[in-house]
Amino acid sequence: MKRVYLDAIAAAPLAPGVLEAMRPFLETDFGNPQSLHSDGQAAAEAIALARERVAALIGADPAEIIFTSSGTESNNLAIKGLAQAQRARGNHIIVSAIEHASVLNAVKTLEKAGFTAAFVPVDRSGRVDPAEVGRIIRKETILVSVMAANSEVGTIEPIAEIAREVRLKAPGAVIHTDAVAAAGHVPLNVRSLGVDALSLAGNAFYGPKGSAALFVKKGTKIVPQIEGGIQESGRRGGTENVAGIVGMGEAARLAAETMPERVARMSALRNRLIQELPRRVDRVYLTGSAERRLPYHASFCVEFIEGEAMLLSLDFKGIAASSFSACTSKSLKVSHVLLAMGLDHTLAQGSLIFSLIDSTTSEDIDAVLEAFPPIVERLRDMSPLYTQFKKEHGR
């Protein structure tokens, strides 16, 4: 059975050519970029080229790129490192209610160290209102972090508008955006966004796992979180993951090159899911914004049934998707994103996300549209909530 893989937000394969670009740095050109000899310098040159390519993807200067090991590390470095560097100026931090755990938990740690945090809410579509940021900002606000796009509901946030609001009300505050879900998939330019820091991860745009970066604008102070040698200009210690960095660089080059075509193609496939699924199955709701949305992302809540049961059933049909219901999380907590958007617990349990990869075809979408209705029907027939609903509506 041909597998239909629609879980890009969890993992994606390498883009063609990325592994080939990486291979020499695992085998023949294995030198340490900090070494003075030719073997080391070959690796250093490869990193310099990758740095240029990653910078080009987001309109930054190469010197503004710090390579890290994951989006999580980039977010930790940004939140803790930027806040600590600004500590003398104030202790107030603003983040959105729907940030990734790597931002929210880093903020929690800062709170224990004397910082205070405010959480800006989102509307029903998962969008942060820039005016709301303006309302809760204070003169002692030192850091504002709102994600560029949310991987659970696909909504793209108005970062440029938020940044303008921050500059107006608290000109000294540093602005960070977690762009892990967005980078490589939608055009991003750090200058027009007006941000001081931006997290991105290679594995989120067809590069290797273990490759990520943090953009930090020239002149912005940051306190290193991994202390060691002088790698990454002293901002992140540890021997460079040369092959990973090279792979991320190649993936960034390809992502920039293929973006217009890919966005158009994937948006069309995604739109078929968004339009057709609710047509074929009663009481299925799109989560997140219909307009300002990641091109590869279609997310829903299916009423009366639970996400994990849907995932297992889809897996039997050869389809990989994801869910943020309580039962699918190790902590047994329902998605904080869906609750922040005002969905009730029961509906949030029916969370289901299809996230497309580059090789997703029209036939793959057909397979989902065909497999999904009977799965929902079977699980609803078992559901006491659906029986109750039918009774109340005389069906």
Added chain:
Amino acid sequence: MIYSDKVMDHFQNPRNVGTLPDADGVGQVGNPVCGDMMTFYVKVKDDRLTDVKFQTFGCGAAIAVSSMVSEMAVGKTVEEAMAITNEKVAEELGGLPKNKMHCSNLGADALHAALENFKAKAAGETAGPTVVADHAHGHEAEGAPEKCPYCEGPVEDAAGMCSCKKCDLDLVECGHCHLYTNKAETHCTHCGALLES
């Protein structure tokens, strides 16, 4: 796969799904907030369970557990059925993942609730109400747990502030089910009751 073959079999081909309009007892346990909700219907003749049906809202484990309970209960006497425990059900299924043991493994409680309902009716309380089992069944307030309910990590209890060292969660006792739950939540992740802030 996170589940045993037996769990997957019961999830894919659940036995005894449905309702019994003329049930002698109906019981319900759980609620959608914590992710799982089970309703059991029983028919009893000459002290034996002649028919058992269930409906379940929940994950794969919850559905498999319900199915297994129904299979274990049919043909048993009321007393024998009351002796079925959640632990025995999990054992029959070839085990369940640790984090599913509490939340999803409630089938026996739901069956017992249906049997209590049957007993109440039989005792003359005609058309007795559906018994809703207390999700906290078996859990009394015992102070802070030794292990984190989420990751089984060690729990530190200092001056009434209870937290897990491993997953760094602050834990608070739910006033309804008395289990310790994530303090950051608005509702108890075990029983769904609103947490008092």
